[in-house]
Amino acid sequence: MRSSHKITLFWFREDLRLSDNPGLFEAAKNGSVLPIYILEDTPSISFKMGSASRWWLDHSLRMLNKSLEGKLNVYKGCSKEILLKLSQENQVGAVYWNTSYTPWHLENDDEIKAVLAKKGIECKSFNASLLWDPSKILKKDGSYYKVFTPFYRNGCLQASPPRTPLPKPDRLSCIKDEYNQIGFSDLNLLPDKNWYLSLESCWEVGEKAAQKKRDIFLDQHLKGYKEGRNYPSLSHTSRLSPHLHFGEISPNQIWYAVQEKAIIHGLDNDMDCFLSELGWREFSYYLLYHFPELPRQNFQSKFNAFPWEDNVLLLKAWQKGQTGYPIVDAGMRELWQTGYMHNRVRMIVGSFLVKNLLLNWQYGENWFWECLVDADLASNSASWQWIAGSGADAAPYFRVFNPVLQGEKFDSQGEYTRRYIPELSQLPNQYLFKPWEAPEDVLKVAKVVLGQTYPHPIVSLRKSRERALESYRRLSRV
DNA sequence: CCTGGAGTTGTCCTA
DNA sequence: TTAGGACAACTCCAG
Numbered sequence: 001m002r003s004s005h006k007i008t009l010f011w012f013r014e015d016l017r018l019s020d021n022p023g024l025f026e027a028a029k030n031g032s033v034l035p036i037y038i039l040e041d042t043p044s045i046s047f048k049m050g051s052a053s054r055w056w057l058d059h060s061l062r063m064l065n066k067s068l069e070g071k072l073n074v075y076k077g078c079s080k081e082i083l084l085k086l087s088q089e090n091q092v093g094a095v096y097w098n099t100s101y102t103p104w105h106l107e108n109d110d111e112i113k114a115v116l117a118k119k120g121i122e123c124k125s126f127n128a129s130l131l132w133d134p135s136k137i138l139k140k141d142g143s144y145y146k147v148f149t150p151f152y153r154n155g156c157l158q159a160s161p162p163r164t165p166l167p168k169p170d171r172l173s174c175i176k177d178e179y180n181q182i183g184f185s186d187l188n189l190l191p192d193k194n195w196y197l198s199l200e201s202c203w204e205v206g207e208k209a210a211q212k213k214r215d216i217f218l219d220q221h222l223k224g225y226k227e228g229r230n231y232p233s234l235s236h237t238s239r240l241s242p243h244l245h246f247g248e249i250s251p252n253q254i255w256y257a258v259q260e261k262a263i264i265h266g267l268d269n270d271m272d273c274f275l276s277e278l279g280w281r282e283f284s285y286y287l288l289y290h291f292p293e294l295p296r297q298n299f300q301s302k303f304n305a306f307p308w309e310d311n312v313l314l315l316k317a318w319q320k321g322q323t324g325y326p327i328v329d330a331g332m333r334e335l336w337q338t339g340y341m342h343n344r345v346r347m348i349v350g351s352f353l354v355k356n357l358l359l360n361w362q363y364g365e366n367w368f369w370e371c372l373v374d375a376d377l378a379s380n381s382a383s384w385q386w387i388a389g390s391g392a393d394a395a396p397y398f399r400v401f402n403p404v405l406q407g408e409k410f411d412s413q414g415e416y417t418r419r420y421i422p423e424l425s426q427l428p429n430q431y432l433f434k435p436w437e438a439p440e441d442v443l444k445v446a447k448v449v450l451g452q453t454y455p456h457p458i459v460s461l462r463k464s465r466e467r468a469l470e471s472y473r474r475l476s477r478v
Numbered sequence: 479c480c481t482g483g484a485g486t487t488g489t490c491c492t493a
Numbered sequence: 494t495t496a497g498g499a500c501a502a503c504t505c506c507a508g
Contacts, residue, residue, distance in 0.1 A: 399489080
């Protein structure tokens with residue numbers, strides 16, 4: 001029998017939800033639960049969270065606290081020390097949490113387990129964030145997959161299916177720690193400047209909002225997803241990524257809901273396409289798990305010799321959305337204003353930074369890390385390496401996105417571009433993606449003065465493309 | 479060990 | 494106007 005006077009400490013991490021939360025579910029079975037969150041701001045233990053993510057976290061913790069009827073306890077500092085201290089002061093018999101599959105968290109978890117075990121405290125960790133455990137999906141020879149399609153088809157889909165979602169714990173009696181916990185505002189998650197106010201109007205944060213968003217997506221936007229997801233002016237993408245990152249919803253809660261919907265409505269193609277995007281999320285975590293240096297080291301080491309440019313002015317122009325290429329600038333401004341960027345546009349701005357500006361993908365990775373509400377170490381680094389060509393199963397080097405063609409193809413009516421580049425809103429579609437080609441009188445009528453109201457292109461597409469191809473060619477000859 | 483097919487998202491040129 | 498091949502060659506993966 002479990003000892004009834006001992007309490008179970010549940011440590012929330014990237015799993016800020018009550019439903020389908022395996023660790024919390026088990027903790028609740030034991031009796032009283034001390035629910036806690038620890039903000040570890042020390043750069044040594046992890047990448048310090050970017051500003052947009054911190055804004056999201058602030059809101060997410062407050063929402064979680066509401067669901068817990070005000071019983072969430074928050075702390076700041078070293079998780080090992082805090083867990084130890086709390087355990088000793090509170091008659092804690094067990095500590096449960098859900099695993100965060102990032103390298104230093106995994107390492108840190110092992111240390112914590114060892115320290116707590118010495119004190120006679122039971123530790124248990126659960127998988128709440130991935131459909132498949134990265135350590136379990138391997139090739140027949142025991143090594144890990146490096147190509148997405150076989151990983152997904154032969155690895156994941158052939159393995160036993162993901163856990164079906166759990167309900168909320170039906171009885172959850174939580175304890176408030178009156179001595180050590182600090183207030184939510186003491187976490188200092190919000191910056192001094194008010195730039196984040198524009199995020200407030202874009203997002204609803206928290207578990208309920210995540211489920212609502214999933215259901216609306218399934219009802220209204222899954223049909224046509226496969227094709228529609230390419231068009232940034234449409235709402236055919238789910239925008240669930242920040243909710244997934246913070247664990248306000250689990251991939252399992254999406255995986256099974258999508259299938260249920262698609263089977264009823266015969267949306268096989270849209271379903272497969274959407275599920276494979278969850279597969280890409282798995283693949284990113286998988287790569288990070290097996291190659292922990294992914295955020296900082298080229299997956300393909302031959303890229304260590306790549307002749308990157310080092311031009312701060314070009315980088316700044318890209319960050320501010322002042323490159324003179326409207327679809328690129330629209331994307332970068334969407335990022336700044338909303339903490340998000342449509343996937344198609346992420347590829348376009350990524351290709352532009354890495355190939356046309358010839359700037360190291362890590363500049364892009366860092367900027368996205370700072371600005372995205374869905375910033376995720378695994379997805380972010382895997383995706384940047386993919387677009388740069390240095391990653392696993394990466395884009396071939398000769399694939400250079402042309403921002404003019406991409407704009408014309410995927411935002412043909414200019415709805416998206418005009419939304420974020422109001423100074424070009426009067427320009428007709430024909431010239432919207434190449435204002436430098438517009439005749440004088442057209443520019444005049446549209447009230448566009450290149451170099452004043454909107455920049456000239458900062459690089460020549462043709463020349464920069466040639467230069468990139470040459471550098472990549474040289475690399476592949478080595 | 480060998481073999482052959484395959485590999486998220488594109489662009490450009492040519493016929 | 495449009496469709497098809499070139500862009501390069503490598504590594505991965507399964508049989």
